[in-house]
Amino acid sequence: MNGMPQPYGLLAEVTHQCPLHCVYCSNPVELRGRQDELGTDDWVRVIRAAAALGVVQVHFSGGEPLVRGDLETLIAECRGLGLYTNLITSGLGLTEARAHSLVAAGLNSAQLSIQGDAAESTNLVAASKRFDKKEAAARIIRDAGLPLNMNVVLHRVNLDRLDAIIDVCVSWGAERLELANAQYYGWALRNRELLMPTKAQLDEAVSVYERRKAELAERMELLWILPDYYEPYPKPCMGGWAQTALTVAPDGVVYPCPVAAEITTMEFASVRDHDLEWIWSKSAAFEAFRGTAWMPDPCRSCPRKEMDFGGCRCQAFALTGDAARTDPVCMHSPDHHLVQDALDRANQEDTAGGETIRERLVYRRPTVSARGR
Ligand code: SF4
Ligand code: FES
Numbered sequence: 001m002n003g004m005p006q007p008y009g010l011l012a013e014v015t016h017q018c019p020l021h022c023v024y025c026s027n028p029v030e031l032r033g034r035q036d037e038l039g040t041d042d043w044v045r046v047i048r049a050a051a052a053l054g055v056v057q058v059h060f061s062g063g064e065p066l067v068r069g070d071l072e073t074l075i076a077e078c079r080g081l082g083l084y085t086n087l088i089t090s091g092l093g094l095t096e097a098r099a100h101s102l103v104a105a106g107l108n109s110a111q112l113s114i115q116g117d118a119a120e121s122t123n124l125v126a127a128s129k130r131f132d133k134k135e136a137a138a139r140i141i142r143d144a145g146l147p148l149n150m151n152v153v154l155h156r157v158n159l160d161r162l163d164a165i166i167d168v169c170v171s172w173g174a175e176r177l178e179l180a181n182a183q184y185y186g187w188a189l190r191n192r193e194l195l196m197p198t199k200a201q202l203d204e205a206v207s208v209y210e211r212r213k214a215e216l217a218e219r220m221e222l223l224w225i226l227p228d229y230y231e232p233y234p235k236p237c238m239g240g241w242a243q244t245a246l247t248v249a250p251d252g253v254v255y256p257c258p259v260a261a262e263i264t265t266m267e268f269a270s271v272r273d274h275d276l277e278w279i280w281s282k283s284a285a286f287e288a289f290r291g292t293a294w295m296p297d298p299c300r301s302c303p304r305k306e307m308d309f310g311g312c313r314c315q316a317f318a319l320t321g322d323a324a325r326t327d328p329v330c331m332h333s334p335d336h337h338l339v340q341d342a343l344d345r346a347n348q349e350d351t352a353g354g355e356t357i358r359e360r361l362v363y364r365r366p367t368v369s370a371r372g373r
Helices: 040-053 071-080 096-105 119-126 131-143 159-171 186-190 199-215 276-282 313-320 336-348
Strands: 009-013 057-061 084-089 109-114 148-154 176-181 221-225 245-248
Touching (some): 071 084, 109 159, 119 131, 148 159, 159 199
Parallel strands (some): 009 245, 057 084, 084 109, 109 148
């Protein structure tokens, strides 16, 4: 495709339905309803088109992808095309029979999320009392012969429990654990005051991570996803806009990243109206922030512009209302005070302490978009 980057990953958000109510949910604030979801044939078409574009990995996500009864059909399609498949799941609803049928269809790996090391933290963060189901899901995944990858979102409420969280994942037999510090867009932005860790908490957590990573080197891979508000420079989000991956939402709208649905000033195209190759290579939304020509100052004249690509477009939009601005995380950004103010508040106030945190957290609600068709 003539110098056009090739995507290697497809995030197939097959549904927004979910049994959890996480306070940092990364799905759009307005969810797509079940009636708007692509059907099986549409998804098969998307998978074939993604493979033709160069995609080699398909991550089935949601919401909770297990609520889709046609996952096996989609996974089998991927297998036929030689694509690696990964299931990103809360584990709720996973039975032994389902795990075996997914593996029989060709599923290659599963990533199980937890919210903390015990029932109380799961309940506090996700309004779910089913921590026992997560432990059962870990066993089912392993018994089905799949590698067990785990993920936990870290924030002010659970960061002090990092040692215990890692212990749980070790005892459940995880081979890989992603320690993902919360990113503040969408629903998480609503709870930022309560979820933002203090600098002291974070420093302690980094030392726990480094100690456990060395201790567990032979047994489990630990990954640390940076809490970017505390970094001087932004993350090179998605390896740059529309460079390496694409996300197809439940209703067929295609985004360069899973959060971009929040950028309400841009028009994203749907596989219902356009083919995936056109969306990837020619649509205005995908072209908007490719490369460096779009960049404003200070990025335009910055030696780091090919390293971090001006940061995250979704974060720029979430904090400034303009997706084309320098990511406010950057210390050179004219909007950096927005990040610094949030950090100052997090380090001055006991924002998450006390008995009332449960009442103060805003839990994910199934707000369904009227945009559906
Ligand atoms: Fe990155 Fe732009 Fe900041 Fe330079 S000015 S470090 S390119 S975000
Ligand atoms: Fe969308 Fe960073 S999350 S560009």
